[in-house]
Amino acid sequence: MMTNPKMQALGEKRSVIREIFEYAKVRKAEIGEQNVFDFSIGNPSVPAPDCVNEAICRIVKETPSVLLHGYTSAQGDASVRKTIADYINARFNTRLTGDNLYMTCGAAASLTISIHALANPGEEFITFAPYFTEYKVFVEGAGCTLNALPSDEKLLPDFSALEKAITAKTRGVIINSPNNPSGVVYGEQTIQKLVEILNRKQAELGTDIYLIADEPYRELVYDCEIKVPFVMNYYANSLVCYSYSKSLSLPGERIGYIAVNPDMVGAKSVYAAVCGAGRSLGYVCAPALLQRVVAACVDKTADVSVYKQNRDTFYQALTAYGYDVVKPDGAFYLFVKALEEDAYAFCERAKKYELLLVPGDDFGTKGYVRIAYCVAPETISRALPAFEKLAKEYQAKV
Amino acid sequence: MMTNPKMQALGEKRSVIREIFEYAKVRKAEIGEQNVFDFSIGNPSVPAPDCVNEAICRIVKETPSVLLHGYTSAQGDASVRKTIADYINARFNTRLTGDNLYMTCGAAASLTISIHALANPGEEFITFAPYFTEYKVFVEGAGCTLNALPSDEKLLPDFSALEKAITAKTRGVIINSPNNPSGVVYGEQTIQKLVEILNRKQAELGTDIYLIADEPYRELVYDCEIKVPFVMNYYANSLVCYSYSKSLSLPGERIGYIAVNPDMVGAKSVYAAVCGAGRSLGYVCAPALLQRVVAACVDKTADVSVYKQNRDTFYQALTAYGYDVVKPDGAFYLFVKALEEDAYAFCERAKKYELLLVPGDDFGTKGYVRIAYCVAPETISRALPAFEKLAKEYQAKV
Structure with a gap:
C-alpha cells in the first residue's frame, strides 16, 4: 500500500x-x-463587480509589500474581521465582534474547519438531501458519518425524519440555503421548526447540537419577498460558513469566513477549536490580499x-x-x-x-x-x- | 464536550x-x-520583487474576470503547472510535466496534503530535530506519529539513529533544507547517505518510504558554493513541498505546490492520493490570481x-x-x-x-x-x- x-x-x-x-x-x-x-x-x-479589481490594484499600490503580502493573524487580519462583523451586525442586528470571525479559504475550508473543530471521530452530522456532494467527503475526512435525511416534495427538510435521526452521537446539522443543488430557500418557518427540534433534542439528550449554515448563495435570491433567515438570530449553537465565491464571483480566489455565534455557551472554546482545526489542516491564514479586497467590497455583490x-x-x-x-x-x-x-x-x-x-x-x-x-x-x-x-x-x- | x-x-x-x-x-x-x-x-x-505587484495589476487588467477569478482545476491551472514544471526541469534537469504538480495554499498545505495522501492512521513519519514545530501538528492531524530524531553537533541528521528508527510503520521522512530553525543546508553527501539508508530499508522491509522535502527556503542561500540538492535527482520516492512565501516574500498569500517525482513507482496513484487529500481537507484550488502571478514570476526571487x-x-x-x-x-x-x-x-x-x-x-x-x-x-x-x-x-x- x-x-x-x-x-x-x-x-x-x-x-x-x-x-x-x-x-x-x-x-x-x-x-x-x-x-x-x-x-x-x-x-x-x-x-x-468593478470594486473587486479596483480594490486589488488600489491596495497593491497603497500598501507596503511586506505588510500587504505578509502573514495575517491565523484567524485573519483584525481590521478585516471588524469590518465584516460590523457589516453583519448592521444587516442582521447581531452582536458579532471581529473575534467571532475566522477568515477562511472559502466555503469548503469553512466547512472542513468547522467540522474538524466540533466533531470527534465516530460522531455524526445530519443534512437534508439533496445536499452538496462534498459534505460527505468533509465529514468522513473528520472520521465522522453523514446522515443525509430525505426532504419533502417541496425539497424542504422532513422534520419527522429529523426527530428520529437525532441521537447522542449527533454533533451537528448542516443546512445550505439557498440550496445547492435545488435552489430552495429555507424560510423563517422552516428555520423555526428546525430550531425547535434541535433545542428540544439538546435538552433531552444533554448534548450540544450545532447548526452549521453553509451560505455561499446567501446573496443569490431573486424575488424581493424571499428572505434568507440569519440562523444566529434563531439558535445559539450556530455557526455561519460564508464564502465570497458566488456573491463576488471569486470562486477561484478562495475567500470566506466562519462566524461563531457569540450567544452560544462556550463560544470562546468553539472559536479556539476552529483556530486549532485550521492549524491542524494546514490553513495558515486566508489569502492576505483577498482578505483586504472583500473587506473593501463588503457591501457589494x-x-x-x-x-x-x-x-x-x-x-x-x-x-x-x-x-x-x-x-x-x-x-x-x-x-x-x-x-x-x-x-x-x-x-x-x-x-x-x-x-x-x-x-x-x-x-x-x-x-x-x-x-x-x-x-x-x-x-x-x-x-x-x-x-x-x-x-x-x-x-x-x- | x-x-x-x-x-x-x-x-x-x-x-x-x-x-x-x-x-x-x-x-x-x-x-x-x-x-x-x-x-x-x-x-x-x-x-x-516588483514583478509580483506588476503581474497582479497586469493580470487583473488583461484577463476577463470570469476566467481570472473562476475555479481552476483542483490541481491548479494547467498552463501555470506547465510553466513551473518547465522551469524546474531547466534548473534541475528533471522530467516533470504539469501533471506531476499540484498547486497548494503554501507549504503548510503542501505538507498536510502530502501527509494525508500517503499515510494511514497509526503510521509514522521521521524528521530530524531541530524541526519546524508544526510538523507534529500536521502529522498528528493525520492520525500518525512524528518521530523526531536527534542531529549531530553540526545539526545534520544522526544517521545511526535513523537506521534504528525506521520500521515497517515508517511511511516517510520529512526534511527541511535550508532548515527552519537552524539555517543548516543538507549538502549532497548528506542527501546521498540519507537516500542510501532509505533505499536499503525499503528493500529490507518491502515498504515504500517517502522522502518529503519541505523547501520554502530553497532560494535563501547566501554563499555561491552552497548547493541545495534537488531530492528528485537522488531518490525515486520523493515529493517536493514548495512555497513562494519566502522566495517571493508572499507568506500571507498562501501559494506553493507539491511536486510528485514522476520516477517513483505508482507516481500516478500517489498524485491521485494528493488530489484526494486536498479535496478531503477542503482545498478546492490554490488562489487563482496568485497561481498566475507566481507563474509570471517563476524565475524571480x-x-x-x-x-x-x-x-x-x-x-x-x-x-x-x-x-x-x-x-x-x-x-x-x-x-x-x-x-x-x-x-x-x-x-x-x-x-x-x-x-x-x-x-x-x-x-x-x-x-x-x-x-x-x-x-x-x-x-x-x-x-x-x-x-x-x-x-x-x-x-x-x-
Whole structure:
C-alpha cells in the first residue's frame, strides 16, 4: 500500500461534477464550444463587480509589500474581521465582534474547519438531501458519518425524519440555503421548526447540537419577498460558513469566513477549536490580499440579475416542455425530475443532445438532475430546443 | 464536550511563535516599536520583487474576470503547472510535466496534503530535530506519529539513529533544507547517505518510504558554493513541498505546490492520493490570481542580499560576544546555544532586554534559541548591545 487508499480513491474518482467538467472540455474541442451545453459546474458566469479589481490594484499600490503580502493573524487580519462583523451586525442586528470571525479559504475550508473543530471521530452530522456532494467527503475526512435525511416534495427538510435521526452521537446539522443543488430557500418557518427540534433534542439528550449554515448563495435570491433567515438570530449553537465565491464571483480566489455565534455557551472554546482545526489542516491564514479586497467590497455583490433572468427563462421553458421542476428561489441551480427513473441513464441520453447535466443521485436524491444556470443567456436559448427534443423523445416512448 | 478537545487545545495554545508575536504587539504599544527587538517570526522583511505587484495589476487588467477569478482545476491551472514544471526541469534537469504538480495554499498545505495522501492512521513519519514545530501538528492531524530524531553537533541528521528508527510503520521522512530553525543546508553527501539508508530499508522491509522535502527556503542561500540538492535527482520516492512565501516574500498569500517525482513507482496513484487529500481537507484550488502571478514570476526571487548581510552581522557579533552559534548557510534563522541549560529561562531573561527569541525546545532541541533575522538591518544594530549585555550578565555569574 503506497498511499492512503481512501485519499487515492477520492482523487481517482473526482466528483461527478468535475468529471463532467473535464468531459465538457474535451467535447468542446471536438465539436466547438458553442455546440456543447455545459450545465455541470457552479462557476459564476457574471464578472466580479468593478470594486473587486479596483480594490486589488488600489491596495497593491497603497500598501507596503511586506505588510500587504505578509502573514495575517491565523484567524485573519483584525481590521478585516471588524469590518465584516460590523457589516453583519448592521444587516442582521447581531452582536458579532471581529473575534467571532475566522477568515477562511472559502466555503469548503469553512466547512472542513468547522467540522474538524466540533466533531470527534465516530460522531455524526445530519443534512437534508439533496445536499452538496462534498459534505460527505468533509465529514468522513473528520472520521465522522453523514446522515443525509430525505426532504419533502417541496425539497424542504422532513422534520419527522429529523426527530428520529437525532441521537447522542449527533454533533451537528448542516443546512445550505439557498440550496445547492435545488435552489430552495429555507424560510423563517422552516428555520423555526428546525430550531425547535434541535433545542428540544439538546435538552433531552444533554448534548450540544450545532447548526452549521453553509451560505455561499446567501446573496443569490431573486424575488424581493424571499428572505434568507440569519440562523444566529434563531439558535445559539450556530455557526455561519460564508464564502465570497458566488456573491463576488471569486470562486477561484478562495475567500470566506466562519462566524461563531457569540450567544452560544462556550463560544470562546468553539472559536479556539476552529483556530486549532485550521492549524491542524494546514490553513495558515486566508489569502492576505483577498482578505483586504472583500473587506473593501463588503457591501457589494456581483450583478445577479442575469441569474434571475436565466432562472425565469429556463423554468418557464422546461415547465412548458413537460419537465417537473421545483421553482428555485435562489442559488443558480434547477433541480429537475429526470424523465426516467434512472437519472444516470437520463443524463446519458441528454448527452446525445450535447446537454451536460449532473445526476441528482450524487446529491443524495435519486431521479433528479441538477442544471447549473450560471451561464450566458444565449447558451440557454440555444440549449432549449435540445431540452424540448429530449422531452419529446421520452413522450414518444410512452 | 462541546468541541474536539485536541483542536481546542491547539487553538488555545497557539504555537509558541505566535504567542511571542502577540506579546510583541502588546509590548511595542507599551514602550515603542523601536525599543522591542522581535526576532520571533519568520515573516520576510524584504518586499516582494516588483514583478509580483506588476503581474497582479497586469493580470487583473488583461484577463476577463470570469476566467481570472473562476475555479481552476483542483490541481491548479494547467498552463501555470506547465510553466513551473518547465522551469524546474531547466534548473534541475528533471522530467516533470504539469501533471506531476499540484498547486497548494503554501507549504503548510503542501505538507498536510502530502501527509494525508500517503499515510494511514497509526503510521509514522521521521524528521530530524531541530524541526519546524508544526510538523507534529500536521502529522498528528493525520492520525500518525512524528518521530523526531536527534542531529549531530553540526545539526545534520544522526544517521545511526535513523537506521534504528525506521520500521515497517515508517511511511516517510520529512526534511527541511535550508532548515527552519537552524539555517543548516543538507549538502549532497548528506542527501546521498540519507537516500542510501532509505533505499536499503525499503528493500529490507518491502515498504515504500517517502522522502518529503519541505523547501520554502530553497532560494535563501547566501554563499555561491552552497548547493541545495534537488531530492528528485537522488531518490525515486520523493515529493517536493514548495512555497513562494519566502522566495517571493508572499507568506500571507498562501501559494506553493507539491511536486510528485514522476520516477517513483505508482507516481500516478500517489498524485491521485494528493488530489484526494486536498479535496478531503477542503482545498478546492490554490488562489487563482496568485497561481498566475507566481507563474509570471517563476524565475524571480526577492532581494535576499539583506538576509545575507543580516546573517553576517549577527553571526560575527554574537560569536564575538561569546555565543555559540551554528553558522547558517541559508533560511533566515540563527540557532544559538542558550547561555543556561533551560532555554525558556534564557528567553525570559532575554525579554528583560526586550529581546524576543524562541526557545529551541519547541523545535525539538533543548538548550537552544531561534533568532529570526528577517528584520531591518537597523533592528539588528540596535539589538546587538542588548545581546552583549545579556552575555555579560551570564559571564558575571560564572
